[in-house]
Amino acid sequence: MSSFAKMYQSNLNAALFGLSLDRRSGLPLHAQLTQALREMLRADPAAAGERLPPSRALAEELSVSRMTVTTAYDQLIAEGYLSTRPGGGTYVAEDLPHLAPPAPRDAPHSEPHAAQTWLPFQPGLPDQALFPHRLWARHLERAWRNPDPALLDRPDPFGWPSLRQAIRDHLAAWRGLDCATEQVVITGGAWDGFDLIARAALPPGALMATEDPGWATMGHVLAASGITERPVRIDAEGLDPADLPPETRAVTITPSRHFPTGIAMPLTRRLALLDWARERDALIVEDDYDSEFRYRGQPLPALAGLDGLQRVIYMGSFSKLLSPALRIGYLVLPERLMTPMRDAIATTGSRVSMVPQPALASFMASGEFATHLRRMRRHYAKRQRHLLSELAGLEDYLQLQPDPSGMHLCAGLGPALAPLGDRAISERAKAEGLTLRALSSHARLPDPPQGLLFGYAAFDERALSTAADTLRTLLKEL
Structure with a gap:
């Protein structure tokens, strides 16, 4: 051996x-x-x-x-x-x-999904650093430390009643919209809202007209909900009802502040759109996504208020007002759609978690929500002014004007940039660490308008100044 x-x-x-x-x-x-x-x-x-x-x-x-x-x-x-x-x-x-057992192999290593780092000038984001975390935690803890027995029972398919009442009160005070608590439906956001509208208010495959340019994801949302989309190019006053196809059964618009251009639909155009809906027995979905952030004058009246909630479904969300993480939105329905909506929700049940609803209800009822909105309005107005001052002197490159509302600016291309096109500029900006969305990327029809979106709400003055310096250098190189 x-x-x-x-x-x-x-x-x-x-x-x-x-x-x-x-x-x-x-x-x-x-x-x-x-x-x-x-x-x-x-x-x-x-x-x-x-x-x-x-x-x-x-x-x-x-x-x-x-x-x-x-x-x-x-x-x-x-x-x-x-x-x-x-x-x-x-x-x-x-x-x-x-x-012998097979030799152990290293399990596939997957990194945990890192939180996305938002780059200036990403549009559509609230400043999460200013979210009232302590206040929110207090309301959340209070709601669930000794929960109302109804929270643990079968929930109302329209949502937590106290939250629906708080939304009703908020809309009356901030948007001049008079509605009953029973007409408010809590949703999981825009996607859930359109799906419910499709099942409760429209026949399968119904044609819905949408604004072009508009929300880039709208086509996917409507297709998933069984709705046929028909983009309609807007003009300087928004969507013109004279351009709507005769077979249109519904139209979704952002009249208080068009997304993404920021155009406010004038009263004459709003009234014409309501007349069209009455004549065609059609439906209007009013997406009022950030109307609370108005920096000069009072918020424009909601189209649903002018209509008396006869032909208009009002759609709102807390994603821009508080945080996208809440995943809470709402619909305000005409009375004739309440029963069909309840039947539609009964087939699948509500898709909205009950956990945050009582906390949001007490947060709104306490007055702290309104205080938060006024605070954010001051911050965002200041940031818009700061961004405009940092980009002053670039008239040959950008057609930038103050906007009385919103969370981003939409700038047309000046003569020095027009030959390049907004998508090419957007790609160059991305290489420099900037998110500068091309306006044409929000359009589906040919010959889209050209422009760039400057989100400012989520970034403080220092970040905006640094980004503006980077952009100024890039534009002059282009």
Whole structure:
């Protein structure tokens, strides 16, 4: 026997003699020994062919009866782990390696999804650093420390009643919209809202006209909801009802502040749109996504208020007002749609978590929500002024004007940039660490308008100044 073989045989014997059996265990000693030997041999394929200690010697080392060892050996011989040879002795089976478990492989390593870092001038984002975390935590803890029994019961499919009442009060105070609490439906956001509208208020495949340019995801949202989209190019006053196809059953608009251009639809155009809806027995979906952030004068009256909630469904969201993480929006329905909407929700149940709803209700009812909105309005107005001052002197490149409302500016291209196109400029800006959305990327029709979107709400003055310096250098290079 070679010195290596002798050493290995010695190591095998030492491992065997070092086995520990638990006499207090409910598992018999021979079963414990069998399991221990099996695991040892499977974990070490190099032991193949090696001789095991005689049963008497191993029994003495382990302080067990010889019968315990022979029973374990016999079991492992039957399983193929051990074998006997002429002339005596028990050996590890020669073909043991194939019985060894496969070598452990490193599990695929996936990094946890990192929080996305938003770059200036990403539009449509509130400043999450200014979210009232302590106040929100207090309302959330208060709601669930000793929850209302109704919270633990089957929920109202339209949402938590106190939250619906708080939204009703908010709309009356901020938007001049008079509605009943019963007309308010809590949703999981715009996607959920359009899906509910499709199931409750429109026939399958109904044609809905949309603004072009508009919300870039709108086509996917409507298609998933079974609605046929028809983009209609807006003019300087927004969407013109005279341009709507005769088969249109519904239209979705952003009249208080068109997204993404910022155009406010004048009263004459609003009234014309309401007349069109009455004449065609059609439906209007008013997406009033950030109308609370108006920096000069009073917020424009909601179209639903002018209509008296007859032909208009009002759609709102807390994503821009508080945080996208809440995933809470709402609809205000005409009375004739309340029963169909309740039936539509009954088929799937509400998709909105009840956890944040009572906290949001008390946050609004306390007056702290209104205080937060006024605070954010001051911050955003200041940031818009700061951004305009930082980009002053670039008239040859950008057609930038103050906007009385909103969270971003839409700038046309000046003569120095017009030949390049907004998408090429957007790509160059991306390489410099800026998110400068191209206006044309929000259009589906040919010959889209050209421009760039400057989101300022989510970034403080220092970040805006740094981004403006980077952009100024880039534009002059272009």
